[in-house]
Amino acid sequence: MSKSPSVVMIGLGYIGLPTAALIAQNKTYVHGVDINPEVVEIINQGNIHIVEPELDVAVAGAVKEGYLIASTTPVEANTYLIVVPTPFKAKNEPDISFVEAATKSVLPLLKENDLFIIESTSPVGTTEKMMHLIYTERPELQDKINIAYCPERVLPGNVMYELVHNDRVIGGIDEKSTEKAVAFYAQFIKGALHKTNARTAEMCKLVENSSRDVQIAFANELSLICDKADVNVWELIDLANKHPRVNILQPGCGVGGHCIAVDPYFIVAEYPMESKIIGKAREINNYKSFWCAEKVQTAKLEFELKHGRKPSIALMGLAFKPNIDDLRESPAKYIVQKVLQNANNEEYYIVEPNIKDHKVFKITGFKEAAQQADIIAFLVAHDEFKTLEIPSNKVVLDFCGVFK
Numbered sequence: 001m002s003k004s005p006s007v008v009m010i011g012l013g014y015i016g017l018p019t020a021a022l023i024a025q026n027k028t029y030v031h032g033v034d035i036n037p038e039v040v041e042i043i044n045q046g047n048i049h050i051v052e053p054e055l056d057v058a059v060a061g062a063v064k065e066g067y068l069i070a071s072t073t074p075v076e077a078n079t080y081l082i083v084v085p086t087p088f089k090a091k092n093e094p095d096i097s098f099v100e101a102a103t104k105s106v107l108p109l110l111k112e113n114d115l116f117i118i119e120s121t122s123p124v125g126t127t128e129k130m131m132h133l134i135y136t137e138r139p140e141l142q143d144k145i146n147i148a149y150c151p152e153r154v155l156p157g158n159v160m161y162e163l164v165h166n167d168r169v170i171g172g173i174d175e176k177s178t179e180k181a182v183a184f185y186a187q188f189i190k191g192a193l194h195k196t197n198a199r200t201a202e203m204c205k206l207v208e209n210s211s212r213d214v215q216i217a218f219a220n221e222l223s224l225i226c227d228k229a230d231v232n233v234w235e236l237i238d239l240a241n242k243h244p245r246v247n248i249l250q251p252g253c254g255v256g257g258h259c260i261a262v263d264p265y266f267i268v269a270e271y272p273m274e275s276k277i278i279g280k281a282r283e284i285n286n287y288k289s290f291w292c293a294e295k296v297q298t299a300k301l302e303f304e305l306k307h308g309r310k311p312s313i314a315l316m317g318l319a320f321k322p323n324i325d326d327l328r329e330s331p332a333k334y335i336v337q338k339v340l341q342n343a344n345n346e347e348y349y350i351v352e353p354n355i356k357d358h359k360v361f362k363i364t365g366f367k368e369a370a371q372q373a374d375i376i377a378f379l380v381a382h383d384e385f386k387t388l389e390i391p392s393n394k395v396v397l398d399f400c401g402v403f404k
Contacts, residue, residue: 024062151205171201217281234404254289254331256320314373317380
């Protein structure tokens with residue numbers, strides 16, 4: 001890189017890399033940091049290690065023009081963005097050790113008037129904890145650097161567009177920090193930038209995804225009720241939504257991804273007595289995946305009793321939502337694992353059109369699987385599946401509305 005970087009991006013995953021590429025596209029020098037040397041090497045070659053439309057072009061251009069470089073260690077800059085995972089300990093308690101480690105990695109580099117932003121999904125109060133960590137280790141910087149929290153709110157598969165056009169909530173530890181962070185994001189983002197404090201911004205991220213989880217749980221609960229009531233849940237929801245003030249979401253085989261399936265636990269862990277609906281929604285959506293796996297088991301036994309032989313079974317989809325390659329917290333993956341645990345010499349076809357291979361499952365093409373299998377269980381509503389013509393002699397379990 002010909003110039004010192006203006007921005008250091010700690011974490012080059014599903015959010016960090018697209019954000020780094022976006023900033024670099026705007027002719028700002030970005031030094032990306034990831035603990036995985038293979039990821040660093042791939043990016044420095046102008047390639048990407050994840051699937052996201054338009055990201056490959058953005059990264060290739062930014063690297064070629066010298067505005068983006070990756071490394072396993074940070075360097076001095078003016079702005080530091082923390083975009084690392086926040087996994088869980090036992091009992092679904094959030095673990096901020098990655099955020100803390102990332103903060104410690106830049107501690108020696110911080111200087112007066114720098115901007116330090118956390119984007120990682122975090123429990124309420126995390127930004128203040130990192131502020132105290134910084135001020136404890138670098139007391140000369142107290143009230144002299146700018147610290148803020150700004151969560152992402154993008155949809156996988158449309159990240160490069162939504163990073164630019166979605167509104168953002170930005171909360172600093174003080175008004176000066178908020179203004180500094182807003183000025184930074186205003187260089188790259190066309191959506192509105194809403195000012196608040198750090199704690200409210202942290203809670204806002206958690207509440208947004210918890211709201212979605214609760215709404216999905218209602219739809220999934222309806223699907224369980226309708227199965228017993230012999231009612232077509234897809235038709236029911238479509239009709240109910242004709243009401244001018246009703247907007248029921250679509251059921252599926254659970255909830256996945258690193259946001260909606262995870263963020264509610266940040267609230268439940270901290271406020272267990274108060275978060276009754278949020279906690280119950282998590283239980284319902286987790287149970288739906290178990291229920292789907294049991295449905296496959298039941299169909300398998302019924303087929304064997306009827307035909308006197310073991311069926312071949314196609315399990316269609318592994319991603320956590322349609323048309324992406326992201327398997328994080330995927331209910332479909334859980335269902336496949338659960339079904340295979342009870343396998344008894346049946347032939348299985350595992351399908352995921354958005355990945356070439358998997359370290360555990362042998363991947364089969366969707367057309368071959370649909371043709372060969374006796375039982376076809378749709379776990380993810382990928383577009384490819386909607387084009388299939390299924391013979392009438394097949395047993396179809398449509399958990400996600402492919403043929404609704």
